[in-house]
Amino acid sequence: MKVLLVDDSKTMRNIQKGILTQLGYTDIEEACDGLDALSKVGAFQPDLLLVDWNMPNMDGLTFVKQFRAKGSKAPIIMVTTEAEKSRVVEAIKAGVNNYVVKPFTPDSLSQRIKETLDRTAAA
Amino acid sequence: MGAQDMDPSLLQDFLTESSELIEKLDVDLVTLESVAExxxxxxxxxxxxxxxxxxxxxxxxxxxxxxITFAHAAEDALNRMRKGEIEVTSEVMDVLLRSVDVLRSMLEEINASEEITPAPDDLLGQLHALVGNDAPAKPDTEKQTQAQPEVKLEEGQTKLELPPQKVDLLDFMVSDLEEVVGQLTQCIEQARVTATRQDAAQHLAELAENTYKTGYFFELDDMSKVAKALEAVADHLADVPDDVLGEVLVRVAAAQTLIKQQTEALCKSIALSWPLDTFLQRLEQVTTGNPLDKDVTGKHNNDAAQVLVLDGVLKAPVASSTEGSNESTTPADQARAAAKKGGDAPTARGSVGEQTIRVEVHRLESLLNLVGRLVLNKNRVLGMTRKVREHDLPYEVEEQFAAAASDLDQLTGELQLGVMRTRMQPLAKLFDRYPRVIRDIARMTDKKIDLEIAGKETEVDKSVLEVLADPLVHILRNSADHGVETPDIRTAAGKPETGTIRLTAEHQGSHVRVEIADNGKGLHREMLGKKAVERGLVTPEQLAMLSDEEVFRFIFAPGFSTAEKVSDLSGRGVGMDVVRTNIAKINGAINISSAKGKGTTIEILIPLTVAIMPAMMVGVGRHLYAIPLTSITEIVRPEQNMVYTVSGQPVMRLRDTVLPLLNMRRILQESGDEPKNKFAVMIAVGQQRAGLVVDRLIGQQEVVIKPLDDRYTQGGPFSGATIREDGDVSLILDVIQLIRQAQTPERAAA
Structure with a gap:
């Protein structure tokens, strides 16, 4: 299970990485913004992406649109804040599969990942 | 998840990252105030x-x-600014800048493992006032637990079992789907006209794709199927023959009806399912340009509801029809849709992020130390090459040794350059703080001041940067507080109301030149002189002999303040003393020039590197001295007819200029045999040049600077010492000091 973490904050990536490791996901790649992520998805071929919304250079939404435009089907979980929630609809229309509101607990993230993967497997 | 569960390095990361972000916040906020909407x-x-x-x-x-609570309040205020609901005014900026200060001190408290002091109530009050509510925004945790009203399910309806975070979004989704339904009506109208059919196809593709993804996300599988079918319609719409177009469009309208029904059901958390097979099959058939049987096409009277009944999707009668959907598309809805589209543009551009890793400074320090020792050893090896040549060794051995030594030389050079470069940092790190400093002073003193910054990309060694930080703040504060006048005084003096302080940095040979120039009232020779006499720094007789610059220099004397009243900002007389000592610590020089009523310019010259540098070894008397190579412009053999004496100062004519000459034997108090033919090493710092008369030239060498105690360097022409390849110690000549002596010959003689 290869997971790509896209977040401009190193702290945030480390936190997410910590949680993912606790959950048993160890094959993790990091990207610091949408552009960086786009450049990495080709080689890394992630099975799951955790994408922050608000990032410099290319935000999460734009990244998701471009990633989907390439025909990639890998499930995407958008990481948002309470304030951004009203905009999640845009992200859904861009093709995210689920979202999780910061701050999340290992439990809630694990739950989201399970939901997302179950649903992708069923489809 | 609390801090205690986290890896301690996470907290450190957080602190480092946040501090950097806060510096940026400061800069951006100050810039924000000065840019137009x-x-x-x-x-x-x-x-x-x-x-x-x-x-x-x-x-x-x-x-x-x-x-978090505090950052949240500040974020709310900013969000309203972002939406254009709050104007950027000085008062608002005061609140925001203060917020950044509070955040910074909170981070410092975390760093020191102290309890975080809550933000001052008045600041919170101001922030909330900006946002327009008095109470802090309460987190909406209750939302998830809100019980959905019980509804009786009919055939084809299932209760949506969604995870809470998805349920949270239902409200947004419903309004979004309502928009889709409205836009589908437009789409159908556009598709009827050949000219706009292509547009309609594109529009439909978008709507269908959005609906499909929405359906997928909310686990509305049948609506997703309908949306998928619409995508297929969009793909073929432009090619559909006219005779089946009506058949296609009535089914698009039927699909719209289904989406509308699902939207209404969604409000009650109900998922709809329909027997879609016939409908989808027929839709596909017409979409690909194949007419349906006459008995199917004739019966629906172009009524979407009828189509659905005929295709077995719905049982007759159905309440809603396509016409009904028109009404839901109010102008307000359309405006909202348009606004949404506009807001879709990517908002994040900004600067390209640096690809960096963080390294603790002491690791770099020890690396630099090692390189320094390596350079000394390399010098020893190079020295041995010469010795080897003098001994009778086989040619190959000698050659191999020389080749290895020369490789070592080159590699060491590259390594050294690399390590030095890891320590170089742009002056922007300092300069970016200053707009805030100037802004605050201007606000407090009711002055109008522009700070112009140039050359902030100039890189200097980290240690230089640190030493420079305080002096620059002091000088800038002085310029803003004492230099620049209040607007009314400026206007009265016929100057523009807004004062300007120019902060520039540039490389000049082996030095970095930083200049702070203001167009304020300038320094007052008489006042400074009077003060200096009062303090017993000079006698009135001596004062009369001093040049303007020498009088101005008194501002750097300890405890010397000319401000009539001591303010919070400056004027306690400690500042400028710090400037002098700090700059002297890194072998820098300060020059002041000022014109009454026109302004003051302070120039700081600081050496670029502090640890290792290439130098020319020269012999004077019985000793060898090092001169920084980057300060040397050329070396000449002065002929007798080129040297003159002008008012007691030996000078040399070099091409079309006349340069002061310094007799190094006399300055260094060297004795010993004096050679007949001497060399003049021409040095330059900035615009100033001079020639150093030395006995012998030894050669070029990398020298590792070992700092000397202040007692030895103070006033003397030495900036440090170095160990030569033969193990002896040589003093490094301080080029800045020497040039100053050349400019003021009467002192050099003293």
Whole structure:
């Protein structure tokens, strides 16, 4: 299970990485913004992406649109804040599969990942 | 998840990252105040918002509640600015800048493992006032537990079992789907006209794709199927023959009806399912240009509801029809849709992020130390090459040794350069803080001051940067507080109301030149002189002999303040003393020039490197001295007819200029045999040049600078010492000091 973490904050990536490791996901790649992520998805071929919304250079939404435009089907979980929630609809229309509101607990993230993967497997 | 569950390095990461973000916040906020409304302002606001947001986001994971609460309040205020609901005014900026200060001190408290002091109530009050509510925004945790009203399910209806975070979005989704339904009506109208059919196809593709993804996300499988079918319609719409077009469009309208029904059901958390097979099959058939049987086409009277009944999707009668959907598309809905589209543009651009890793400074320090020792050893090896040649060794051995030594030389050079470069940092790190400093002073003193910054990309060694930080703040504060006049005085003096302080940095040979120039009232020779006499720094007789610059220099004397009243900002007389000592510590020089009523310019010259540098070894008397190579412009053999004496000072004519000559034997008090033919080493610092008369030239060498105690370097022409390849110690000549002596010959003689 290869997971790509896209977040401009190193702290945030480390936190997410910590949680993912606790959950048993160890094959993790990091990207610091949408552009960086786009450049990495080709080689890394992630099975799951955790994408922050608000990032410099290319935000999460734009990244998701471009990633989907390439025909990639890998499930995407958008990481948002309470304030951004009203905009999640845009992200859904861009093709995210689920979202999780910061701050999340290992439990809630694990739950989201399970939901997302179950649903992708069923489809 | 609290901070205690986290890896301690996470907290450190957080602190480092947040501190950097806060520096950026400061800069951006000050810039924000000066840019006009428009794209640049918008971009700045976005960048500011993002920085604050990142801090808050990470803090929430570390359980730093106090910090989050405050960051949240500030973020709310900024968000309203971003939306254009609050104007950028000085008062608003005061509040925001103060907020950044509070955040900074909170981070410092975390760093020191102290309890976080909650933000002052008055500041919170101001922030809330900006947002327009008096109470802090309460987190909406109750939302998830809101019980959905019980509804009786009919055939084809299932209760949506969604995870809470998805349920949370239902409201947004419903309004979004309502828009889709409205836009489908437009789409159908457009598709009827050949000219706009292509547009309609594109529009339909978008709507269908959005609906499909929405359906997928909310697990509305049948609606997704309908949307998927619409995507197929969009793909073929432009090619559909006219005779089946009506058949296609009535089914698009039917699909719209289904989406509308699902939208209404969604409000009650109900998923609809329909027997779609016939409908989808027929839709596909007409879409690909194949007419349906006459008995199917004739019966529906172009009524979408009828189609659905005929295709077995719905049981007759159905309440809603396509016409009904027209009404739901109010102008307000359309406006909202348009607004949404506009807001879709990517907001985040900003600067390209640096690809960096963080290294503790002491690791770099020890690396630099090792390189320094390596350079000394390399010098020894190079020295041995010469010895080897003198001994009778086989040619190959000698050659191999020389080749190895020369490789070592080159590699060491590259390594050294590399290590030095890891320590170089742009002056922007300092300069970026100053707009805030000037802004605050201007606000407090009711002055109008522009700070112009140039050359902030100039890189200097980290240690130089650190030493420079305080002096520059002091000089700038002085310029803003004492130099620049209040607007009314300026206007009265016929100057523009807004004063200007120019901060420039540039490389000049082996030095970096930093200049702070203001167009304020300038220094007052008589007043400074009077003060200096009062303090017993000079006698009135001596004072009369001093040049303007020498009088101005008194401002650097300890405890010397000319400000009539001591303010919070400057004028305690400690500042400028710090300037002098700090700059002297790194072998820098300060020059002052000032014209009454026109302004003051302070020039600081600091050496670029502090640890290792290439030098020319020269012999004077019985000793060898090092001269920094980057200060040397050329070396000449002065002929007798080129040297003159002008008012007691030996000078030399070199091409079309006349340069002062310094007799190094006399300055260094060297004795010993004096050679007949001497060399003049021409040095330059900035615009100033001089020639050093030395006995012998030894050669070029990398020297590792070993600092000397202040007692030895103070006033003397030495900036440090170095160990030569033969193991002896040589003093490094201080080029800045020597040039100053050349400019003021009467002192050099003293």
């Amino acid at each position: 428009g794209d640049e302002q918008k971009e700045l606001l976005n960048s500011i918002f993002r920085a604050l947001h990142t801090i808050k986001g990470a803090a929430s994971f570390l359980g730093l509640t106090t910090l």
